[in-house]
Amino acid sequence: METIEKQEIRGGQFLVKEANAKDIFTPEDFTEEQKMMRDSVKEFVDREIWPNKEEFEKKNYKLTEEIMRKAGELGFLGVAVPEEYEGLGMDFVSTMLVCDYISGATGSVATAFGAHTGIGTLPITLYGTEEQKKKYIPKLATGEWFGAYCLTEPGAGSDANSGKTKAVLSNDGKHYHISGQKMWISNAGFCDLFIVFARIKDDKYITGFIIEKDLENGISLGDEEKKLGIHSSSTRQVFFDNTKVPVENMLGERGGGFKIAMNALNVGRIKLAAACLDAQRRVIDTAVKYANDRVQFKTSIASFGAIREKLAQMATRAFVDESASYRAAKNIEDRINARKEAGASHQEAELKGVEEYAIECSILKVIVSEHCQICTDEGIQIFGGMGFSADAPMESAWRDARISRIYEGTNEINRMLSVGMMIKKAMKGHVDLLGPANEVKEELTGIPSFETPDYSAPLSEEKAMIKKMKKTFLMVAGSAMQKYGQEIENHQELLMASADILMEIYMAESAILRAQKNVEKTNEEEAKYQVAMAQLYLYYAVEKVNEKAKKGIISFAEGDEQKMMLMGLKRYTKYDNYPNIIALQELVAKKVVDENTYPF
Known part of the structure; x- marks a missing residue:
């Protein structure tokens, strides 16, 4: 079992430390037990929930209750509950996996499941007395009570x-x-x-x-x-x-209620990201099947470039969201295990483990919920006029996805939280932002290197781009902090722009590390689709970082400082070798269309 010292990147340190691909967890690393749990949840959803999608649109609250009762009988409600309280006592990654796959068919069950297993049960598990846990948790874990x-x-x-x-x-x-x-x-x-x-x-x-x-x-x-x-x-x-x-x-x-509420929300945020994963996969599956079957101008619309681009980007976002969500979940799990080994109780270990990665939880909540909304919106567009009909599945998926940007703290609140927590960690010495920020400042005033880097290793330029994106955040946020100090919290637009940069760094890096790990595990040919999606997402992430950083710089810097920072931004968001975006999209789309599903 890993210890707290082994290659550990603590919460928020992804910004200033380079992670090794071999040390991060990916969906390809699921154990056999985890795969069996995933498959049993999928089978349950396909049997009990997916065929009743239309019924869930008729405000059939009794059906949701019945589904929850059955989920309890199968043990799905007690995955995160310790065995002594009639739960399964499974690891944090497994709890994410169950939340992921049970949530994809309808937002009604996803909400009921998340509210019950998360904020409805966890506060007692993590803060309750032994008497309270013995009295209530077994009933909640088995679905006898909700x-x-x-x-x-x-x-x-x-x-x-x-x-x-x-x-x-x-x-x-x-x-x-x-x-x-x-x-x-x-x-x-x-x-x-x-x-x-x-x-x-x-x-x-x-x-x-x-x-x-x-x-x-x-x-x-x-x-x-x-x-x-x-x-x-x-x-x-x-x-x-x-x-x-x-x-x-x-x-x-x-007086401890606010602390309970905030820590419950940390868990809720990463679990909400998990709840948006299979929702995206199922939308992609439904959209590509329709695109393959729908004939216009005597050909399947799945052969049209405009449709293929949508499918490629939908699949890419889903892949990236999986990569980042399970990376963070395993970091939390490792932290929990390390604290237990150090003698902490289950309660303390889980609380501190999740709290450590609160920044990542906020990042995932925002990005994955927004990607899910985009995915369902594009699903409607692929269906065309039929997508706008309540008789087709996309309309309800789009409506169900909308609440995810509000749950567990609005995305605006979470954007500001992510940067605010990063600054607090820096002030406490948990993340060294000052040193790297000063190095970036010196680099901007120094003479740039004109040497051509060696990009012969797979994904080497992409990893170099990630480093430059991190410098961009340090340049913008560091200068803004220097100018405004504690008053920066009053500049919400600037905080949100900085948050978007921070979030794109984490998501893009997670995808690149997953792709690199699979290249090293197999070979470039077998991992080519993962590499393509990592490259695709990074390209658009760099474009977004450029936009948000420019907005930030011109909002608070003037004169020579502004010119210097804009020149630095140009340097930090420029590829030496731009990827062929259309070719990458076509590669991913062909795989999705040919297999008629989300195949990654």
């Missing part, structure tokens, strides 16, 4: 700690009385237990509570919300009116 998470209020969304729900201690000190309103509560209609956040007196931070759903105890539900998508996901308001809760049902410590 959980829901009550954080959002009419006046408290992104600002989670601003909630008005109150918890008042009874005169005898044995109960708290909870009063307040929660909204957008997934699984509210059929859950048995709520994780509720409320404020005691004038505490600075909210506190968590475990509340069993008893409608005779001052709990009432609003009507099912009318939503754009996820039609069979039960979403209601929940009202607490002097609801009586035993003091022993406080979750964690008093």
